[in-house]
Amino acid sequence: MKLSASIILFTLVMISSLSYGENSQNHETKKVNSGIESLSPELRDLLQKEMAALQHGMMSIIPAYISGNWGEIEHIAHKMERSYILKKNLTEEQVKELHDSLPESFIKQDQYFHYLSGMLNHAAKNKKAELVGFYFSKLGESCVNCHRQFATHKFPAFTAETSQLKHEH
Ligand code: HEC
Numbered sequence: 001m002k003l004s005a006s007i008i009l010f011t012l013v014m015i016s017s018l019s020y021g022e023n024s025q026n027h028e029t030k031k032v033n034s035g036i037e038s039l040s041p042e043l044r045d046l047l048q049k050e051m052a053a054l055q056h057g058m059m060s061i062i063p064a065y066i067s068g069n070w071g072e073i074e075h076i077a078h079k080m081e082r083s084y085i086l087k088k089n090l091t092e093e094q095v096k097e098l099h100d101s102l103p104e105s106f107i108k109q110d111q112y113f114h115y116l117s118g119m120l121n122h123a124a125k126n127k128k129a130e131l132v133g134f135y136f137s138k139l140g141e142s143c144v145n146c147h148r149q150f151a152t153h154k155f156p157a158f159t160a161e162t163s164q165l166k167h168e169h
Contacts, residue, residue: 035102036150043094054080054143061136070124073132077121081114109146116142 039047057080064072090098099107116139123131144158152159 035106037153038101040094040097043090043097046090058136058139058143065129065132065136068127068129070127070132073124074121077117077124081117081121106146106150109142109149113139113142113146 036044036047057076060076061073063069064076116135120132120135120139123135147155148158
């Protein structure tokens with residue numbers, strides 16, 4: 001009896017903390033990610049596929065980097081640069097949709113990401129290990145910066161971080 005009572009209590013606590021988390025996340029989501037959430041399902045699906053491809057690219061760079069396989073990094077960076085959503089062959093309508101629904105800073109961050117993968121490609125072409133490392137880490141930062149602003153519904157850890165920052169001020 002005692003045990004089941006504490007299980008019920010535990011469950012209640014879990015449920016209330018879960019729903020609290022959900023509420024605060026929804027709140028944040030509406031505020032920050034309205035542009036993303038108003039994309040058509042086709043476009044959003046495309047965006048998520050591109051993100052998975054980017055993640056795959058980032059992970060494949062490590063073994064190439066630590067073994068000095070510059071040709072492979074060049075190839076991956078080039079693919080990342082070309083494959084990114086705003087560079088893809090979207091229909092004219094979809095391009096318009098993207099530009100209408102996403103704020104200017106999303107476009108800016110996309111362009112910066114694009115620039116960085118170009119620089120990574122360039123550094124690999126020149127076989128400059130230090131520069132490859134530098135641009136790889138800048139790329140990682142650019143993932144985080146955009147997610148912090150536009151993908152806290154996917155990566156809620158950044159929501160907590162943001163509100164923590166606010167509390168400090
Ligand atoms: C210009 C903005 C931007 C940049 C740069 C960016 N992302 Fe994303 N990412 C997003 C958004 C927005 C979502 C959420 C998409 C959604 O919910 O439909 C996302 C979601 C993801 C996801 C989850 C996809 C899924 O299945 O839901 C992964 C993985 C990911 N990003 C990886 C990366 C990696 C790795 C990088 C850097 C190399 C990166 N992203 C750079 C905007 C960005």
